[in-house]
Amino acid sequence: MRTVNALPERPLQAAPVDTGFLESLIGYNARRAALAIIGHVLQRLQPYGLRVVEFSVLTVIAHNPGVTSRQVCAALDILPPNLVGLLRRLEQRGLIEKRAHPGDRRAQGLYVTDAGAHLQAQAQQAVAAVECSDVTHLDAAERATLIALLRKVYQGPAAA
Amino acid sequence: MRTVNALPERPLQAAPVDTGFLESLIGYNARRAALAIIGHVLQRLQPYGLRVVEFSVLTVIAHNPGVTSRQVCAALDILPPNLVGLLRRLEQRGLIEKRAHPGDRRAQGLYVTDAGAHLQAQAQQAVAAVECSDVTHLDAAERATLIALLRKVYQGPAAA
DNA sequence: TATTGTTATACTCTATAACTATA
DNA sequence: TATAGTTATAGAGTATAACAATA
Numbered sequence: 001m002r003t004v005n006a007l008p009e010r011p012l013q014a015a016p017v018d019t020g021f022l023e024s025l026i027g028y029n030a031r032r033a034a035l036a037i038i039g040h041v042l043q044r045l046q047p048y049g050l051r052v053v054e055f056s057v058l059t060v061i062a063h064n065p066g067v068t069s070r071q072v073c074a075a076l077d078i079l080p081p082n083l084v085g086l087l088r089r090l091e092q093r094g095l096i097e098k099r100a101h102p103g104d105r106r107a108q109g110l111y112v113t114d115a116g117a118h119l120q121a122q123a124q125q126a127v128a129a130v131e132c133s134d135v136t137h138l139d140a141a142e143r144a145t146l147i148a149l150l151r152k153v154y155q156g157p158a159a160a
Numbered sequence: 161m162r163t164v165n166a167l168p169e170r171p172l173q174a175a176p177v178d179t180g181f182l183e184s185l186i187g188y189n190a191r192r193a194a195l196a197i198i199g200h201v202l203q204r205l206q207p208y209g210l211r212v213v214e215f216s217v218l219t220v221i222a223h224n225p226g227v228t229s230r231q232v233c234a235a236l237d238i239l240p241p242n243l244v245g246l247l248r249r250l251e252q253r254g255l256i257e258k259r260a261h262p263g264d265r266r267a268q269g270l271y272v273t274d275a276g277a278h279l280q281a282q283a284q285q286a287v288a289a290v291e292c293s294d295v296t297h298l299d300a301a302e303r304a305t306l307i308a309l310l311r312k313v314y315q316g317p318a319a320a
Numbered sequence: 321t322a323t324t325g326t327t328a329t330a331c332t333c334t335a336t337a338a339c340t341a342t343a
Numbered sequence: 344t345a346t347a348g349t350t351a352t353a354g355a356g357t358a359t360a361a362c363a364a365t366a
Contacts (some may be wrong), residue, residue: 193339228325229324229325229326230323230324230325235324240324240325240326241326241327241328241329242324242326243325244327261324263321264324265321265324266324266325267323267324267325268324270327
């Protein structure tokens with residue numbers, strides 16, 4: 001039995017509340033874990049002036065030169081109208097550029113500029129650092145297990 | 161080597177995109193899994209006219225009779241101003257009620273009405289059904305492992 | 321001086337309808 | 344007829360500042 005009482009006095013707010021049922025749900029726990037980790041990612045990306053979605057988009061473009069808007073949308077579950085503003089900001093900052101798509105004049109290929117590639121590489125290192133056990137509280141084996149189970153949940157049994 | 165081509169024709173959108181780095185991150189996978197599962201929860205709650213947050217609040221009140229607003233906020237990571245409207249709607253629907261708090265005239269205890277208790281119990285059954293393997297693609301052991309690892313991530317090593 | 325509950329407000333994120341140009 | 348990209352807009356969700364009543 002612990003006598004946790006780091007707080008002075010102990011206001012109403014601090015009294016324990018039973019959230020047992022919610023804590024038994026995968027959705028509840030996955031959401032809390034995602035918010036916690038993404039909060040750390042947010043902080044690490046701040047020096048680069050990137051939000052989490054912007055980093056995701058920049059990373060997909062960097063790793064897939066010539067990818068189209070629709071492909072980015074499909075890969076990241078972003079709706080096309082919501083990607084327009086994101087791409088515009090990244091383009092205005094000189095991080096990406098659009099070029100004519102060979103073979104389909106409706107589409108346009110997306111490419112990172114040299115500056116975009118440089119920023120993405122630095123940001124990727126910063127983001128990867130969040131996976132360390134100091135932040136995740138997991139060792140390498142636990143982390144691998146967790147990711148495999150999460151992929152199974154949202155990709156189905158087909159998840160590798 | 162697979163030749164996956166269930167789609168007719170194959171528009172640009174369907175071409176595969178490398179998201180390898182993102183898929184190696186706990187935050188990315190936890191977010192996708194949470195969105196997938198919570199999407200199912202959303203559907204199951206629709207017959208009861210409850211959003212996910214509303215169900216969470218109703219559940220905490222049902223399991224903690226007399227709980228205060230601030231305690232609900234602390235338990236569910238909701239900011240006090242954002243809880244006001246939620247409670248007002250639940251109260252107007254006759255699902256909860258506020259009573260004077262014994263010993264602190266600033267606070268008010270929250271209680272479910274009979275109708276609220278009935279609705280919450282039904283909704284809880286519907287939500288619990290989402291945990292089945294048909295939806296989560298996990299067996300009981302995998303599910304237990306996943307939840308334990310997720311709690312470790314957002315609660316730290318102190319997670320039971 | 322600090323806490324409870326509240327209003328007003330702003331900002332982000334997500335979602336839908338509809339348009340254009342190409343296929 | 345369907346797809347790629349875009350505009351405009353509506354709706355959630357989330358955030359801060361500031362207030363009255365009470366501790």
